[in-house]
Amino acid sequence: MSAGPERWAVVGGGMLGLTLALRLAGEGREVTLIESAATAGGLASPWRLETPDGPVTWDRHYHVTLLSDTALRGLLAELGLEPELRWGDTRTGYWAQERLSPVSTPSEFLALPGLSPVAKARLAATIAVGGRIRDWHHMEQIPVAQWLTRWSGRATFERFWLPLLRAKLGEAWPDTSAAxxxxxxxxxxxxxxxxxxxxxxxxxxxxxxxxxxxxxxxLAERGVTLRTGATVERVEAASGGGLTATVAGAEPEHFDRVAVTTDAPTAVRICGGLSVEERERLQGIRYQGIVCASLLLRAPLSPYYLTYLFDEMPFTAVVEMTALVDPAELGGHCLVYLPRYVAPDDPLLDAPDAEIRRSFVAALARMHPSVDDEAIAAFRVSRVRRVFAIPTIGYSARVPPMDTSVPGLHLVGSAQIVNGTLNVNETVQLAEAAASRLCATASAVPARVES
Ligand SMILES: Cc1cc2nc3c(=O)[nH]c(=O)nc-3n(C[C@H](O)[C@H](O)[C@H](O)COP(=O)(O)OP(=O)(O)OC[C@H]3O[C@@H](n4cnc5c(N)ncnc54)[C@H](O)[C@@H]3O)c2cc1C
Known part of the structure; x- marks a missing residue:
């Protein structure tokens, strides 16, 4: 009789589930990765934009990597992709009072409209103070609006910070901590x-x-089974030990341990046997979603990778990807993303593409009069109801732990990133930390014994 390798299911094939599966397999586990979409990648997945000159494939959401993203760069190096990284300096602009201006250098910063020299000095001091703080636990106990008003003053908070907070957090900004x-x-x-x-x-x-x-x-080289187009409907304890995971339309499948990497409401829905306290904790996490349009244009709009918006617009920023990415990657087109972060129940998530196109393109044309239907080679809208967990006051004390009361069932989700922003580097770090922690702790259920 010999004990076979521990059999794991990882639910969710975003960058988190993919990295977790790779690391678990590296530790000798037998892993099945189950993803509901037709292809893996989740928020980082690519899609096709159809243009009159043929299709163009690029990321569905804008993604950049930082030199300091050491966990992600380590993974890229392992995959032989470090030499494929292309680096570039980018500039930032802002749109205020119907004018587009640069804000990359200190002198451009001093030209920000609507703020007195004293207000600008306080604004610069706020950023410097924020950058020097080491203890995020303290920041987590203060509403972000209170902290910013204390350092920048009320007028600067309202004119400068509030549009930026609203852009990312929508109406959840009053409940968000300074962390x-x-x-x-x-x-x-x-x-x-x-x-x-x-x-x-x-x-x-x-x-x-x-x-x-x-x-x-x-993953294939490491023996991981990647199953796409498979939505997990139920994970629960099996009567003879271990767990079963049930994919829609299929029979339950037995595993020794299961890691669920989805958003918290999905985890509550599919995981059977969680305690009331565990369910309440997961249900208490508030999410922000996104409606993000990709536009392929025939000519560039501006020199800015990112344009902040201080005037009210239907989208919350302009991200001109080809200010960084070589347009040759995109069939010579200019790729612009127009994101709008929204609450998961925002009606914009259900609005038809044509309606979103009408309002987004009309507003973009106000900023860039060259934009009209003729200038647009492709337009496509991505909608995601739950992108990131809002860091509310005292969030880290309410984060769901990786271990659950169901033996062998683990939650590893981006809601567990407590002291960072949502990015692939943090995601890879979380997956790697989870894999070593979970492999170091034996499952409470006996490993299957094969004869
Ligand atoms: C607009 C935008 C811009 C971004 N910009 C950057 C950037 O510049 N740089 C950067 O590093 N990061 C960026 N990110 C963040 C990055 O995309 C995320 O950190 C990362 O993709 C999160 O991966 P994840 O696996 O945690 O989540 P997800 O990608 O959401 O993966 C979860 C997966 O679970 C699957 N799933 C859900 N329910 C089930 C089920 N029942 N059964 C099976 N599968 C299921 C989903 O289909 C999905 O594939 C950006 C994200 C967005 C949205």
Whole structure:
């Protein structure tokens, strides 16, 4: 009689589930990765944009890598993709009072409209103070609005900070802790510090399509079974020990341990046997979703990778990807993303593409009069109801733990990222930490014994 390798199911094939599956397999586990979409990748997955000159494939959502993203870069190096990273300096702009202006250098910053010199000095001090704080636990106990008003003053909070908070957090900004700002400033200053004062971002030539292809090939080499187009409807304790995972339309399948990497409401729905306290904890996590349009244009719009918006617009920023990415990657087109972060029940998530196109393109044309239907080679809308967990006051005390009361059932989700922003580097770090922790702790259920 010999004990076979521990059999794991990983539910969710985003970057978290993919990395977790790779690391578990590296520890000798037999892993099945189950993903509901037709292809793996989740928020990082690529899609096709149909243009009159043929299809173009790129990431469904804008993605950049920082020099300081060491966990992600380690994974890319392992996949042989480090030489495929392309780095570039980017510039930032803002749209205020119907005018587009740069805001990348200190002198451009001093030209920000609507703020007195004293207000600008306080604003600069706020960013510097935020960047020097080491203890995020303290920031987590203060509402972000209170912290910003204390350092920047009420007028600057309302004119400068509030539009930026609303852009990412929507109406959840009053409930968000200052740790959100701390994590955001830390990531932005990392981009600048490592890039010698300028913002330096990178991307893999070929985009996430190439990263995901390599990752799938490596998983296959490691013996991981990747099942796509398979939605897990139920995970529960099996009568003879271990767990069963049931995919829609299929028979329950037995595993020794299961890791669920989805958003918290999905985890509550599919995981049977959780305690009332565990369910309440998961249900208490608030999410922000996104409606994100991709536009392929025939000509560039601006020199800015990112344009902040201080005037009310139907989208909350303009991300001109080809200010960084070589347009040759996109059939010579210019790729622009128009994101709008929304609450999971926002009606915009159910609005038809044509309606979103009408309002987004009309607003973009106000900023860039060259934009009209003729200038647009492709337009496609991505909608995701739950993108990231909102870091509310005292969030880290309410984060769901990885172990559940159901033996062998583990939750590993992006809601467990407590002191960072949602990005692939944090995601890879979480997956790697989870794999070593979960492999170090034996399952409470006996491993299957094969004869
Ligand atoms: C607009 C936008 C911009 C971003 N920009 C950047 C950036 O510039 N740089 C960066 O590093 N990161 C960026 N990110 C973040 C990055 O995309 C995420 O950190 C990462 O993709 C999260 O991976 P995940 O696996 O945790 O979640 P997800 O990608 O959401 O994966 C979860 C997976 O679970 C699957 N699933 C759900 N329910 C089930 C079920 N019942 N059965 C089976 N499968 C199921 C889903 O289909 C999905 O594939 C951005 C994200 C967005 C949305």
């Amino acid at each position: 959100f700002l701390w994590a955001t400033i830390r990531r932005l200053t990392a981009a600048r510090r490592q890039g010698l004062g300028r913002e330096r971002f990178g991307y893999v030539a070929g985009g996430y399509a190439k990263v995901l292809d390599r990752l799938a090939a490596r």
